[in-house]
Amino acid sequence: MPKKIIIAIVVLLVIVMGLFAYIYISQEFLGKPVGENSIESHWALVIFVVTAILTYYVSRLKILTRVDDKNLTMSLGVIGKRQFALDSIQSVKDYEGNPAADFLGYGYRIAIKQTGYIGRGEQAITLKIQNHKRELVITTDNPEELKKALENSSQG
Structure with a gap:
């Protein structure tokens, strides 16, 4: 926010x-x-x-994003913790638009074709995850750093 x-x-x-x-x-x-x-x-x-x-x-309140060797972990403060295996991420791309406006607010949001962790960051990335109907949108202050961390962890 x-x-x-x-x-x-x-x-x-x-x-x-x-x-x-x-x-x-x-x-x-x-x-x-x-x-x-x-x-x-x-x-x-x-x-x-x-x-x-x-x-x-x-x-x-803030959205926490952690990338380790095997998982991407998202949480909204101390609640709403979700983990995604890095090998299940099919694609990572930049999000086009204003995430807070598109999702009508901040926090954990669900849209028709997307799920979002929408926080203070004005930029976001979109993840296509295997066996998930919705894409995952994550706001961040530095999308290039997050994309690099996801790529490095999934390769290593």
């Missing part, structure tokens, strides 16, 4: 955290009564903690 969008999301989540922290503190420590349209203090605390965890995760 572009850095500006991540900053905007983190700021919004911090504002939400602040509101629920205020509700919790005002009810528990300042002794203000729970109004008709307010939530109980324990729920405010739960929402605050969940929002804090979500804020931390979003601020650290």
Whole structure:
């Protein structure tokens, strides 16, 4: 994701955290009564903690791409880990277009003929993988380096 969008999301989540922290503190420590349209203090605390965890995760979110001797490993942060054997990759080519616009967003995306790991990188490569109906699109800051790593690992 572009850095500006991540900053905007983190700021919004911090504002939400602040509101629920205020509700919790005002009810528990300042002794203000729970109004008709307010939530109980324990729920405010739960929402605050969940929002804090979500804020931390979003601020650290990135797509990880690893190439070793046998596999290409893709993951979205700590979730969504997938491995592809290097010998199953039939072709590697540059992606034409804007991946974020074509896939309507960032993250793990599924389109009609393609699956994408769409991140902050503005450039991407497309992999045709044996026994997969969809091509795999991977965004990267340096597509030539990723293509070279895939070619070197599959040959060695």
